[in-house]
Amino acid sequence: MTSSRVAPAAMLRPGDIGAGERRLAIEAPVAVEVDGLGYAVMMMTPAELEAFAVGFMLTERLADSAADVADVDPFAGEAGWIVRVTLAERCRGRIHDRVRHRTSDTSCGLCGIAGLEQLRRPVAGRTPAPQAKAAALFAALDGLRARQPLNAATGAAHAAAACDAAGAIVATCEDVGRHNALDKLIGTLALAPQNADFFLVTSRLSFEMVDKALVAGVAMLVGVSAPTTLAVEHARLHGLTLVALARPDAMLVMNDPWAAFPLP
Template structure:
C-alpha cells in the first residue's frame, strides 16, 4: 500500500512562477463492510487497514474487544479499497441497528455513502474559468484573518471564504470542522445568489473539499495546506483550478486547466 506519491506542481510567487513537483499524501476511498452490510466509506491513507478496521469497530462500539473481530479481509477494488469485517456472533445485532440509524459523524468520511459504487456522484457542470490573478490570491490571503472573529477568540476553528476576482472577500464562514465551514459558505452563497471567483479555505484540500467546491460551482479552490492525491485527481477530472499551500510568499498551483498562471 502506497502512502504518498509525487505530482507536478507550479510554485507561484509574487511576480514569478517556477515549475517543480510535490509529494502528496495518498487519499483513497475505503469501504467498510461489516457482516456483509455496507457501513461507511472513509476517505483516508490506505495503510494499516487491518489495524484501522479493528480500531474502527471498537470506536464505533460495534465490538467490545479485539477478540470480537473474527476476521478482516482487505483488498483493492476499481474505485478504492474494501475492508470486510466479520464480527463475533454476540456482536452481530449491533450492525443492523447502526446501519438503520447511522449518519456520518467523522471528519474523514463521506456522509450518506455506504459503498464505493456511490463515490462517483455526478457533478452538475464543469466550473467556468476563474478571472483572478496571482495578486488577487495573495490579497485575499492577507485579508482572511480579518474575517475570522471566532478564530481570533478561540484559535480553534476553520474558515471558508468566498472571494471576487480582485481578491476581496465577499463572505466568510467559520466552524470547528473544515467540511462544516465550507458547507456553511456554499449554503450562504446559494441562499444569497452570490457568485464567487474563488474559495479560500484554512485547511488541507481533500477529495471532499474539492467535491464541495464543484457542487458550489466555483471556478477555483485555494487552500492554506497541502492537497491529497484524490483531491488533485478530482479537480483534474472536472476542470477545477486548484491552488494549495497558500502562504504570504508562495502558493502551489496543482491544477491550472485554463493556463491562468502559466
C-alpha cells in the first residue's frame, strides 16, 4: 500500500514563480465494517490496515485481544478503502450495542458513541508502574525522527512509537491521523507482542489518546505537545503516568502516580 505520492506545485519566491513539486501523504476514506455492519469511516493513511483494524477493535472495546479478531479483509473500492472485520462469536453482540456509521476527521472524535453517558468506558485493571527513567524518555525522543519515513518525505504524518524501559524504540507507526497512528501501533503490538514500557506520540495528549494507552496497558504516555484537561483527569483517574511537551531540553510531567520522577 502506497503511503505518499508526488504532486505538481507552483513555487512562489519574492521575485519569481517557478515549477515545483511536493510529496504528499495520502489521506483516504477507510470504511470499517464489523460483522457486516458499518461502524465508522476514518480519514487516514491506507497502510498497515490489518494492524489498524486490530488496534481499533481493541480501543473501541469491540474485542479484548487480537484473538477476538477472527478476520480482517482490507480492499480498495471506487470511493476509498473498505476494511471488513469479523469478530469472534463471543464478541459479536457488542457491535449491535454501539454501532453508528459516522465520518471521523484527522483531529478528534469517538466512534460508536451515541451519547455522553457512554464516554467513560471501562478500563480493565490498574496501569503498571513505569520502569523508564528520565534518560530513557530523552533517548526515545532523540531516536524518533529516524523512525518517521512518511513524515520525513511529506511533513504531514503523526507517529506513535512503543519504547522499552531503556528508551529503545521497538515499534513505530505513522498516519495522517494521530488516533489512527496509535491504533496501528496498538494493533501491531497485539499481533506481535514487544516489551513496551511507554508510548511516545507526536501529537497533543487528548482524552482519546490517553484512553487508547490505557486499553493497551502501557505504563506511560509521552507526547510532544500539550495535554487537555480531560486527558489529565483521565490519566489521574486510572493511574497512567503522563508526560507532555517533550522536547530535547525539557519535558513536563503531568501525572506521576508511581513517583517515577520524584522532585529533589
